[in-house]
Amino acid sequence: MSKPYAQLTVEEGVEIYRLHADGKSRRAIAAGLGRSAATISRELRRNSLATKVWEGGYSPVRAQALADRRRQRGRPHKLTASPELCATVWEGLCRGWSPEQIAGRLHQTHGHAVISHESIYRFIYHRSAQKDYWHRHLPRRKSRRGRLGRRGGSSVQFLQHRVPIHDRPPQALDRSVPGHWEADLMLFRKYGQAVLVAHERSSRHLRLTRQPNKAAQPVLDSLVHLLEPLPPSLRQSITFDNGTEFALHYLLKQRLGLPTFFCDAHKPWQKGGIENAIGRMRRHLPRKTDLAALRPDQLQACVLRYNNTPRKCLRFLTPNEAFAYAHSSVALQT
Numbered sequence: 001m002s003k004p005y006a007q008l009t010v011e012e013g014v015e016i017y018r019l020h021a022d023g024k025s026r027r028a029i030a031a032g033l034g035r036s037a038a039t040i041s042r043e044l045r046r047n048s049l050a051t052k053v054w055e056g057g058y059s060p061v062r063a064q065a066l067a068d069r070r071r072q073r074g075r076p077h078k079l080t081a082s083p084e085l086c087a088t089v090w091e092g093l094c095r096g097w098s099p100e101q102i103a104g105r106l107h108q109t110h111g112h113a114v115i116s117h118e119s120i121y122r123f124i125y126h127r128s129a130q131k132d133y134w135h136r137h138l139p140r141r142k143s144r145r146g147r148l149g150r151r152g153g154s155s156v157q158f159l160q161h162r163v164p165i166h167d168r169p170p171q172a173l174d175r176s177v178p179g180h181w182e183a184d185l186m187l188f189r190k191y192g193q194a195v196l197v198a199h200e201r202s203s204r205h206l207r208l209t210r211q212p213n214k215a216a217q218p219v220l221d222s223l224v225h226l227l228e229p230l231p232p233s234l235r236q237s238i239t240f241d242n243g244t245e246f247a248l249h250y251l252l253k254q255r256l257g258l259p260t261f262f263c264d265a266h267k268p269w270q271k272g273g274i275e276n277a278i279g280r281m282r283r284h285l286p287r288k289t290d291l292a293a294l295r296p297d298q299l300q301a302c303v304l305r306y307n308n309t310p311r312k313c314l315r316f317l318t319p320n321e322a323f324a325y326a327h328s329s330v331a332l333q334t
Helices: 010-021 026-033 037-047 060-073 083-094 099-110 117-124 216-227 251-256 268-281 296-307 319-333
Strands: 180-187 194-200 206-211 237-240 260-262
Touching: 010 026, 010 037, 010 060, 026 037, 037 060, 083 099, 099 117, 180 216, 180 268, 194 216, 194 268, 206 216, 206 268, 206 296, 216 251, 237 268, 268 296, 296 319
Parallel strands: 180 237, 237 260
Antiparallel strands: 180 194, 194 206
């Protein structure tokens, strides 16, 4: 195994100067110092160039000063050095893609890694990008990373025939089998405005519909409307939080043969797929949105944008592509 690279020291610079002045070849100098010939060649090439104040030639003292200045200045960020790549990343952010999705799609398109998602994040949170508010184009629009606080209150005792999530089929946990759903309500600033969101765990496919209110009966009817067209094999289970809007959940088993399960109190991450999906949808449907002023086609456009965005967890397929594959596989089996 090769040794990790270390910067040339001042003593090595003096030895390079002495041997080079004696007419030794770069390979001979490298062998004498136990260094790579490429290292010696690069050292002489970039520190011997003539400038307005330097007539040219290698000097170990000047080479060390130049190295210190380069280290202080640092390398320019990859997005700064490549305007074309910067424009591509900006376009992806404006389309609602996360840095991971942008980096993954570029890797898939070019056949090799172009830029990492962490590099994109570092640029977004760097002071130069903060001036243009790049963080506002992230899916969650967060100016810094952090966790939200925990809220109190639970309505577990008001839910009849409630089955805990721990009794859910194990294949729903690893997302290997399609047909396991999660559902929740997106609420908005104006009282009574809500959108019901259903999320398929395996493909991350999303369906939603506008709700007249938070009452349990309209929520039940909407869930039936969203899921009834699907074949029974794509209706394996559905998971909710403990909101009273899902109080009539047990009727889904009667009408669709769909078992229902509930998260533990104060543990919404147990249905993390729908929580993540709603967080992404908030980019286009923030809480201040007035649903009364939103046309149905505008609402569906938001869903299409989500379902046609490549996801890292799907090997950068889109949720629509993954769900269509699952749907066709079921059709072939029947």
